[in-house]
Amino acid sequence: MKPLLTFLKSFFNSRFWALARKEINQILRNKQLIILLVIPPTVQLLLYGFALNPDVHNLKLGVVDYANVPESRELVSALTENRVFVVQDYPTSERSLSRQVEEGKLTVGVVIPPEFQRKITQGEAAEIQVFVDGVDANTAGIANGYITQIVQNYNRRLSNTSTQTVVKPEVIFFYNPGLTSSWFFVPGVMGLVLTLIASLVSAITVVKEKDTGTLEQLLMTPAEPWEILVAKIVPLFVLLVGDVLLALTLGRLVFGLPFRGNFFLFMALSGLYLFVGISIGIMLATISKSQQQVVLTAFFINLPLIQTSGAIAPIETMPVFFQILSLFNPLRHYIAIVRGIILKGVGLEVLWVHALALAAFAVILMTISVNKFRSQLS
Template identity: 35%
Template sequence: MIQTILALMKKELYQVIRDRNMLRLIFISPIIQLLVLGYAINTDVKKIDTAVYDFDRSSLSREYIKAKTAGDYFVISSENPTVLDAELGFKENLYTAALIIPNDFSENFTKKKPVEVGLLIDGSNANSASITSGYAEMIAMQFNRRQLAIPEPIVMRQQMLYNPESESVYFMVPGIVAVLITMITAMLSSMAIVREREIGTLEQLMVTPITVPALIIGKTIPFAILGFLEMSIALLFGVLWFGIPFAGSWTLLYGLTFIYLFTTLGVGLFISTVTQTQQQAMFYTWFFSIFAILTSGFFSPIVNMPEAVQYITYLNPLRYYMIIVRGIMMKGATVEALYPEIIAMIIFGIVIFTSSWLRYSKRVS
C-alpha cells in the first residue's frame, strides 16, 4: 500500500509540475496577493474591548472611566483584573486595550497638576491601535474641558505592544498566509480528482487493485506538501520583504497548520464528490473561500459584524486558524493561550475530513 501511495503522490506532483498555469497559481499568485493586500487594506474600529486598572477608586476616576465608555468605542470587558495577568489577557484576545489609572489621579487632577494615565494597546493591528489611541486622546481632552475648562491636565502615556512601529502590514500578512493556504489546498484537492474524472483516468484507477484509502491518501498528501511550500514562500516573503518579526514558534505554527490541512483538504475532497467538471469545482471552492475570508476577521473585526453573523463565524474553520497564525507570529502565543482555537480546529478537521472520506468512498462504490 505504501508503494501505491508513493506512486500516486509522484504522479500528482508530476502533473502539477507539467501544468504551467497551476505553477503560476501556486507560486506567483501568493506573492501578488501579499504585495497588494499587504499594502492596500484598512479597517474601521469600534467596540474596543478594554481592561480597566483603577488604582485610585475615587468618584472622579469612575467618572473618567464612564466618559471612556460613553460612546460606541470602548467596552469594559474586564475591570480591576490582576496586573500580572495583563499580558496573558492580550495573548488570549480577552481585550485589546488596558486603561491604567494611578492612585493619585483625583488628588493631582483637583490640584491641576499633570496626571499620567496609562493606556496599553494591542498593536498587532496597527490601524486599530492608532485609531484606539486617537479615540483615547480625544476623550481625555473632552474630559479635561468639562472638569477644569483648561486643556490637557491629563497626559496619556501609551505603549504599543507587538507592533511598536504601527505597521498595518504586520497584521495583514499573517492573515494573507492563512487565506492562501486555505484557498490553494482546497482548490487543488478538489480539482485534481475532478480532472481525473474528466479525462477518464479515474475509471481506470478504479479497476486497478488500488484501494480507496490509498487513492485518497495518495491524492491529498501532495497537496498538503504544496500547502506547506506555499505557506513557507509566503512567510519568507513576508519576513524578508516586509521585515515582519516572527515572535513565536515556527514548529508550533507548522504543527497547527498540519491539523488545519485536514479541514481544507477535506473540503476539497467533498467538493470533488458533488461536481462533475473542474469549472464547477473551482466555483464551489471560490464560494467556500469567499465565505471563509469574509467571516474570519481577516478584513474587519468579528465583533463589529452584526450579531447574527458573529454566530455564523463559529462555523468557519478559518476564523480559528486566523487567530492562531496572527497570535503565533505577532504575539508569540503558545498552546496555553491558543487551546480553544486548537480544539476547534481538531474538531473541524475530524468531522470534515471523515465525512468527505466516507462520501467519497460511497461515491466510488
C-alpha cells in the same frame, strides 16, 4: 538498519507508492497547477498587504481602577459613551490586564492609579497608563487618537480653563510599536491564501480525474479507496507546505514581519489547517461534475469564510450574529493562531482553544470528505 531497509523496500514496492508516484508525475506535468500554487499567493499577499485599511469600532476595553472614585468612574464612562470602546472586563491587576491583551481578549487596557483623585484635587497631572494591542496598527492608531480626544474633553469638564492638563495618558503599544498596518494584514492574508489555494487545487485535482476518465481507471486497480485518496492528499500537502513557507518568506522580506514564536508549532498548526483546506476541496469535488462548476462552488463557499474570519476587518466590527457565526469558521481560528505565534510569540498555553477547534474541524471535514469520496468510488 536492516529492518529500515526492509521497510523502505516494501514501501517503494507498495500500491500506495505507485499511486503517489502517479500523482506526483501528474502534478509536475501540470504547469497550470504549479503556476496556481506560486503566482496567486504571491500577488494576493502583496496586494492585500499594501492595500487594506478598514475602520473599527466596539474595541474591547479592560480597566484596572485602583482609585475607584467618582472621577475615575466618570473617566471610564467618558471612554465608553461613544461606543468606540466597550468595557469587557475589570481585571484586578496590571498583570491580569496585560495577560488578557496578550491572549486577544482585550484590545485596550487602562490603568488608573490610586492617587488619581488626589492629584486632580491638587491640580496636578494625573497620569493613567494605556495598553494598546498594536498587532492591528490601524485599530491601535484609531484607539490612540480617540483616547487622546476623549481625555482632552474630560480635562475640559474638570478644569475651568481649556489649557490646563489634569489627566495625562501614557500610551504603550504592544507587539507592533511602529503601528505597521501590514503586520496585521499579512498574517490574515496568509490564512486567506492557504484557504483558497488548498481548496481549489485539491478540488480541481480530483475533478480532473473525472473529466479525463482516469477515475474509472483507478477503480480497476487493485487498490483500496483509502490508498487512492491518501496518495492524492500527500503530494498536495507537501506542495501546500511550500506555499506556507513562501508566504512566511514574503512576509519577512517584503513587509519586515517579525517572527516571535515557535517555528515548529507554527508549521504543525499550519499543516493541520492544510488538511482542513484539502478536505473542503475534496468535498467540493465530490459534488461537482466539472472544473468550472468546482471553481464557482469554491467561490461561493470561500467568500463567507474569508469575510467572517477577521483576515480583512476585525471581528469586533461585525454584528453580534456574525461574531458568533465566525466561531464555526476554521479560518478565524487559524488566523488567530498565525497572529498569536508570529506577532505575539505566544504558545499553546494561549492558543490551545484555537488549536483544538482546528483539530476538530480537520477530523470532521476529513472524515466527511473521505466517506463521500469512498462512496463515489464505490
